Amino acid sequence: MSAFGDARFRRLLAGNSVSSFGDSALYLSLGIWAKDLTGSNAAAGAIFVAQGLPCLAAPLAGQLVDRVRRRPLLIVANAAAGAAVLALVLVHSRADLWVMYAVAACYGAASTVISPAGSALIKDLLAEDELAGANAARTTISQGLRIASPLAGAGIYASFGGGCLAVLDSATFAVAIVALLSVRVAETGPHAGAGQRIAGQLLAGAAHLRRTPLLAQITLSATIAMLVLGFYESVTFAVIAAIGRPPSFFGVLMSIQAVGSIIGGLAVGPLIRRVGEARTLGIALGAWAAASLIYTIPALPAACAALAICGVAVPLSAVVITTATQRYSPPRLQGRALAASYMAADLAQTLSITVGAALVDTLGYRPLLLITAVVVASAAIPVVARPARPPTMSGTAMTARDAVSSGNGARE
Numbered sequence: 001m002s003a004f005g006d007a008r009f010r011r012l013l014a015g016n017s018v019s020s021f022g023d024s025a026l027y028l029s030l031g032i033w034a035k036d037l038t039g040s041n042a043a044a045g046a047i048f049v050a051q052g053l054p055c056l057a058a059p060l061a062g063q064l065v066d067r068v069r070r071r072p073l074l075i076v077a078n079a080a081a082g083a084a085v086l087a088l089v090l091v092h093s094r095a096d097l098w099v100m101y102a103v104a105a106c107y108g109a110a111s112t113v114i115s116p117a118g119s120a121l122i123k124d125l126l127a128e129d130e131l132a133g134a135n136a137a138r139t140t141i142s143q144g145l146r147i148a149s150p151l152a153g154a155g156i157y158a159s160f161g162g163g164c165l166a167v168l169d170s171a172t173f174a175v176a177i178v179a180l181l182s183v184r185v186a187e188t189g190p191h192a193g194a195g196q197r198i199a200g201q202l203l204a205g206a207a208h209l210r211r212t213p214l215l216a217q218i219t220l221s222a223t224i225a226m227l228v229l230g231f232y233e234s235v236t237f238a239v240i241a242a243i244g245r246p247p248s249f250f251g252v253l254m255s256i257q258a259v260g261s262i263i264g265g266l267a268v269g270p271l272i273r274r275v276g277e278a279r280t281l282g283i284a285l286g287a288w289a290a291a292s293l294i295y296t297i298p299a300l301p302a303a304c305a306a307l308a309i310c311g312v313a314v315p316l317s318a319v320v321i322t323t324a325t326q327r328y329s330p331p332r333l334q335g336r337a338l339a340a341s342y343m344a345a346d347l348a349q350t351l352s353i354t355v356g357a358a359l360v361d362t363l364g365y366r367p368l369l370l371i372t373a374v375v376v377a378s379a380a381i382p383v384v385a386r387p388a389r390p391p392t393m394s395g396t397a398m399t400a401r402d403a404v405s406s407g408n409g410a411r412e
Contacts, residue, residue: 003126003134008183012125013137015179016118019078020142022172025153026085026165027051027107028146028254030100032154033162035237035247037094044247045234045357050101052230052350054108058343059202061112065335069187070121074114075180081110082173088166103166112346116338123326123334124187132269132323139315140265146258154251188331205329205336212328213388215341218281222321223344224379225285228372230352231360232310235295238365242298253307260311267312268319277324278387284316285380292373296366321345328391 003009031044038044065073084106091099119135126134156165209215240249264284271280287309295306321341329337356368 003130003137006126006130008185009122009125009134011179011182012122013141015176016138017141017145019172019176021145021149021152022169023107024142024146024254025149025156026088026169028149028251029153029157029162029165030104031233031237032247032250033091033157034097034100037097041234041237041241041360042357043097044237045353045360047100047104048230048233048353049350049357050104051108051111052346052353054105054112055343055346055350057109058112058116058339058346059205059336062116062205062336062339063202064113065117065120065339066332070117070124070335071180071183071185071187074117074121075177077110077113077117078173078176078180081107081114082170082177084110085166085170085173089163091162112339112342115342116335119322119326119338120334121185121187123331125183125185128327131326132272132319135319135322135326136265136268136315139268139318140262143258143261143265143311143314146261147255151251151255154248158248188334202336205333205338205340208329208333208337209325209340212391214278214390215324215328215337217278217383217388218321218324219341219344221278221281221285221379221383222317223348225288225317225376226345226348227352228368228375229288230349230354231356231368231372233353234356234360235365235368236307238360239295239298239303242365243300243303245300253303256304257307257311257314260308261314262311264312264315265319268316271316272320272323276387276390277320278383280316281320282380282384282387284313284320285376285383287313287316289373289377289380292369292376296369324390 030047034047035041035044085103087099087103090096122134122138123131153165156168209219236250236253237247240247240253245252268280271283275283291306291309291313294302294309297303322338325338325341326334359368
């Protein structure tokens with residue numbers, strides 16, 4: 001059965017899609033805004049650093065996701081993010097740049113909660129064989145919207161200013177909240193964790209990833225890749241300058257990347273079924289390595305081709321990581337396992353964004369891209385050559401939907 005057969009999933013997908021449109025329209029424009037205010041590629045890249053730093057709190061976020069009901073938590077987190085983004089109406093000059101960084105950090109903090117909570121809620125909502133399709137749909141639509149959202153965001157920013165764009169994004173959070181309020185889910189009950197020390201509770205998700213060979217291999221390879229893929233956030237502005245385009249051209253390149261993401265999203269489900277999660281991740285990493293080499297060519301066709309290939313890789317890697325963690329983690333650890341998985345990749349990416357922002361104006365973008373190609377290709381080798389076997393599933397991995405269909409609960 002397809003996830004689209006569940007009306008609740010369709011409503012959540014619609015709300016998430018609208019919110020993603022607003023997020024990407026603003027998020028991708030924040031770098032342009034920072035570059036316009038300062039003239040610095042590093043200042044633009046630092047926006048993404050600020051957004052990534054809250055991933056350090058991922059163990060606390062995962063603990064929260066496993067200790068409370070996820071739907072109310074998502075409603076509160078979306079409301080908080082929607083309120084925080086309105087602070088951008090106060091930005092008028094370079095002196096107000098700190099407000100942009102603060103809002104980016106709030107975005108990151110909200111995402112640290114929303115990402116694992118949303119994925120855990122989907123795990124409760126759907127059957128096991130529907131997860132890959134559901135995650136592919138969420139990622140493909142989210143990335144596909146970037147065909148229009150960067151251009152829309154850049155257009156609104158250029159015509160009406162960043163404050164207007166912030167108000168629009170805040171309204172999209174309200175749409176996500178309405179979608180959440182419209183569904184009822186038989187959620188896995190919060191896990192009390194009685195008798196376990198707090199450190200053990202916080203690190204339980206990471207310990208589970210380490211003990212599960214497939215999850216450990218996927219997490220390690222993705223994390224190694226993210227140690228350099230964050231260079232793209234600053235490198236792209238340098239590439240844009242090298243090909244003689246204004247900073248606002250960032251939106252055009254992100255739209256091209258979104259086209260690639262649609263292709264990747266359509267392919268990821270069949271790929272996982274055919275070659276497994278690990279090798280699908282390896283294909284994504286190989287694509288990123290090839291794109292990095294193409295991106296070193298200072299020409300518009302090369303830049304467009306590179307980002308289209310990157311776009312294909314994004315949903316392949318994202319869906320693999322989320323689906324494998326959902327499938328091979330028990331309900332009581334969903335939040336912490338997902339948070340640990342996301343944290344490893346996000347922390348590595350934030351570190352590489354920081355390094356990229358610091359080096360791009362002095363070292364240049366080509367050496368950074370060559371390093372990226374070598375490191376990402378190296379990360380792809382183990383998951384392609386010797387992929388770990390999926391663990392044997394046990395009854396502890398039963399979803400809330402499966403339990404309900406067996407007569408053990410109540411659903412809408």
